[in-house]
């Protein structure tokens with residue numbers, strides 16, 4: 001994965017999808033902060049359209065997809081999928097076209113934010129391509145509907161391998177396989193079987209299993225005792241949002257979608273049309289996603305510098321945005337982070 | 346005042362299933378308390394049958410026995426297959442389809458979130474628990490979730506009726522209809538239809554992942570929750586967790602004829618079986634619900650008050666809520682507090 005694209009100046013090329021609503025503001029903040037930290041990145045900005053670009057209803061042009069394929073990394077702000085038939089959600093498009101099979105969401109308590117839970121430091125790894133999200137449904141007879149969940153050995157082995165590799169690379173010690181194999185004996189049973197198989201190759205990682213309901217109860221009670229979790233699609237969706245709640249919401253969570261060919265990092269919160277263009281948006285989620293991207297590109301020092309500056313700014317409550325009960329703004333917060341980066345270097 | 350009908354002073358018969366893990370400790374606790382309070386209930390023990398002694402006859406006998414009493418008090422049964430029947434089969438045999446978890450803040454139980462009072466109502470007969478699975482090709486499994494209009498209407502009706510009769514204000518229907526358009530769509534459709542008949546009850550829909558996030562940040566916003574089966578299991582465990590755990594929140598399952606009372610989050614807590622330090626609160630409060638159901642409200646109040654008093658004193662506590670006492674110590678204290 002070392003062969004990321006570079007331009008003539010030796011900067012990495014990264015595709016940027018700024019997004020709708022507050023997307024442009026928080027993307028600007030990211031660009032400014034990355035520049036201040038001297039991150040060697042040249043952004044290739046691409047549009048997301050509001051009309052379908054092809055038969056499948058994609059909102060991305062093929063140039064955009066090719067740009068991501070070529071660069072192998074992209075950062076993306078929040079998007080609105082137009083309402084009405086004939087559009088495919090952007091996430092689905094990206095996931096399908098680029099085979100982004102792993103969704104990764106680290107959730108860590110940020111000091112300085114008034115929170116019910118503390119010392120949370122969790123990572124959810126979610127299988128992103130199959131399970132309940134394949135849209136396989138039919139009406140058997142009027143009043144009886146079926147929805148099909150697919151679990152394949154191939155996808156399970158891939159996500160399992162990714163989870164253990166992630167643990168090694170990020171110095172994590174424990175992985176819990178989350179399932180409901182008591183009920184879905186074959187499907188979730190296969191998922192667990194694959195995890196156990198891969199686990200044998202990683203003897204230093206402590207592996208255990210928990211039913212999804214039991215896991216969620218534990219997270220709601222004592223999340224500080226948990227570490228990494230890996231699970232099929234639907235449970236991943238649910239558990240990752242629960243984890244986001246534990247650290248104060250989606251405005252603070254980073255997320256990445258990883259595939260063999262490319263990786264897309266994104267803020268998972270919405271477009272917040274009510275505050276769009278008003279300089280009130282909190283760029284933290286997109287910034288932290290950007291830092292995750294830097295880790296992915298093995299630009300660890302840059303990632304850490306920016307992350308620490310963000311944590312520090314929030315801990316000292318320097319110009320926080322309104323959602324964090326501060327009196328600052330997007331630009332003031334951005335300046336506060338930049339000030340810390342400059343003092344450091 | 347509660348006015349009974351003539352002849353209602355006879356002893357009520359209840360089937361008792363010990364269950365596994367913490368189960369036997371919980372059933373002992375309730376039996377001792379009932380005895381001390383002289384509750385006019387007679388328990389009939391239904392023995393658990395191990396899978397290895399499996400025989401159709403034993404299974405049939407057991408189920409026949411269960412059919413003799415309308416009310417069952419049951420310890421948790423684990424999901425692994427050591428026993429010959431499980432929660433699901435009991436529900437199926439007794440045509441029980443509504444699963445209720447009541448999660449509420451109890452003074453004396455220290456939790457992060459305060460002032461919670463949520464009733465979760467879960468469809469417990471179909472959905473992901475339909476257990477239809479095949480291997481399509483080697484290494485590819487499909488698991489089928491089934492949602493029917495009939496069951497969805499039936500559970501929605503129960504939920505709104507419950508809201509009306511318990512003076513609750515709002516029902517939140519939890520779904521993932523943006524992904525499972527037909528199945529969860531069917532469930533939503535049914536809920537909307539019934540909601541029209543109950544204009545005084547506020548109706549709200551929420552996607553399951555957002556619901557979990559909101560439960561972590563602002564659980565006080567929920568009143569009644571109505572859910573399909575699997576989301577019910579997950580969210581039932583979360584709400585039990587935020588009010589203190591599997592040992593705190595009571596639950597019950599109910600259908601037209603039969604009712605089963607048990608811990609709200611059905612976890613067997615096998616590791617606690619060795620220490621004897623299970624918290625019987627959830628189970629006793631569930632037995633209290635059962636007493637009301639049986640028309641014995643006086644005993645229900647008396648025992649409930651004693652449980653609340655014992656917890657509020659914080660003298661005798663099991664480890665899950667910060668103490669180091671055993672189930673038996675806690676039970677003894679409840680009996681002392683019965684007045």
Ligand SMILES: Nc1ncnc2c1ncn2[C@@H]1O[C@H](COP(=O)(O)OP(=O)(O)OP(=O)(O)O)[C@@H](O)[C@H]1O
Pocket residue numbers: 182183213422423424425431432433434474475476578611
């Ligand atoms: N159709 C079915 N027939 C027989 N057994 C089933 C069926 N569906 C599920 N089961 C079994 O029932 C058990 C699941 O039911 P149970 O109510 O115990 O679930 P649970 O997961 O413990 O409950 P919860 O959903 O509250 O966590 C599993 O052991 C599963 O094998």
Ligand SMILES: Nc1ncnc2c1ncn2[C@@H]1O[C@H](COP(=O)(O)OP(=O)(O)OP(=O)(O)O)[C@@H](O)[C@H]1O
Pocket residue numbers: 211214366367421422423424425590591592593611612613614615616617622623624625665
């Ligand atoms: N009565 C109780 N008092 C205190 N804690 C309890 C009680 N019942 C269950 N628990 C706790 O709930 C948690 C989950 O239980 P457990 O691990 O048995 O769940 P599970 O995954 O549902 O397993 P199983 O399917 O075997 O029931 C454990 O920490 C357990 O100790």
Ligand SMILES: [Mg+2]
Pocket residue numbers: 237238241554
């Ligand atoms: Mg989600």
Ligand SMILES: [Mg+2]
Pocket residue numbers: 211423424611612613
């Ligand atoms: Mg269970």
